[in-house]
Amino acid sequence: MGAYQLQVQIDQDSGFCFGVVYAIDMAEEILAEEGYLYCLGDIVHNDEEVERLKAKGLRIIDHADLVNLHNEKVLIRAHGEAPETYRLALQNNITLIDASCPVVLKLQNRIKTSHDSKENILIFGKHGHAEVIGLQGQTNNEAKVFQDIAELDTMELPQQITLYSQTTKSTDKFYRVKEELIARGYEVKANDTICRQVSNRDKDLPEFAQKFNKIVFVSGKKSSNGKVLFEVCRKHNPNTYFISAPDELKPDMFLPGDTIGISGATSTPMWLMEQVKAELESY
Template sequence: MLSLKIDIDNNSGFCFGVVYAIEMAEEILNEQGYLYCLGDIVHNDEEVHRLQERGLRIIDYGFYRSLTNEKVLIRAHGEPPSTYQTALQNNIQLIDASCPVVLKLQNRIKRTYDERKPVYIFGKEGHAEVIGLKGQTNNEAVVFGSYEEMRSHRFPQEITLYSQTTKSTAELYRIRDAIETTGVKVDLKDTICRQVSNRDEELRSFAAAYDIIIFVSGSKSSNGKMLYAVCKEANPQTYFVSAIQDLRREWFTPNQRIGICGATSTPMWLMEAVKTKLAEM
């Protein structure tokens, strides 16, 4: 036995938007035994699998457009206007679990677009949230995912810059400053969720306090990738795992202090399972 001393970060786990979506899904699953969900309800394969075993049916846009007379859950990431139009045409009852922070951002982007101002979004092209955000601009908004991508764009004289809610605050301001050095006027709208951004400093402190950090997250989670990088910077002995099967005994030596933390899309039950596995080593 390695006799590891293991703690879980109490601030890790689902954000309120994900909690709300999953509670809504579970309520309907309890009532009717199944429920369609447009895309993964959360970017965590283990949690998706748990809900699928309870009757959640993950569907894509093609399947969604063929459905009629059904209930469909909209996850916390939000959806573009076309999703609501399809629901009206096909008599689909939408169970709308869009995060209020995302809905507010969608409305702000639509107002800017309606004012005929160029809309730029710092986010991941193709990400579920970004699809909904671009939809507010008839898909005309320009999206870039990093400082390096931004440098390849030719900007007009004035732009309005928004951000996907789960991106890095420091990177957003770095991008704003870089664009302004080219002479472009940037109207920055800091639309990063504070439940996400406030976790940066908390995680830095947590990660620095342990010999090894196990960061638990789905591989598709943008928030997970960003927060993992924060932990890795604070503690180079940080390992990314998506399931207990990813843990390796050779990472550890006896009596080390191990910290477990995760993304806003990581369920607490999964971090508890990681802790149990480590305790058995």
């Protein structure tokens, strides 16, 4: 223990969700056997974990690279992919190692069914996000995507709407959007497709956040649910810091004897939170 005698505890409910664990386990197994593996996009929205896997031979490629790749194995990460990716793989004799999260696959399927039934689909999600691109792909990119209620003001919307959500959005916000659309006179068929591993964290986190003087929230800057969960922490404990790596911490953020809770996104590896804990305990 350092001179500050900080009392530090990691939120045991935080860390990788099962979709990410599944993708990383799959990648590590193939890397151990073959020494390298291509992955379409960052395997997880956490730079530290991506670097760890790159050191084991993971090669991150994008869709433009895929066009020129032949006769190789390529991992599809938990976020899922659009149908176009599968067509291209077939064409280029690429073996896809599909680690799409089952929650995302189920949602893709539901959106495709809605689209085939000629429904007007609206997706509450982040523009350009990997999962959202895969979802739009189920509708020939005809589905409209919006990030927040304000954006709806600028959209021409049909009278009847089928509303879906990216799996890592906030449940509260989803239902607020639904109510707002109904209040504006639209007929809304709402499908709550938010992952329960994310929404349950929404529920458990307030209790965790209130137990400590300060919260250190560890997440990659690209993580969508990282943003959601950080806001939940900050709402229930204003002394919440967002960091991506231990070197962003400074002793002057803390007072001797502080109690500190460490939490993270569903894309934050436990080993990184352990490093943050060790850093704090050294003060």
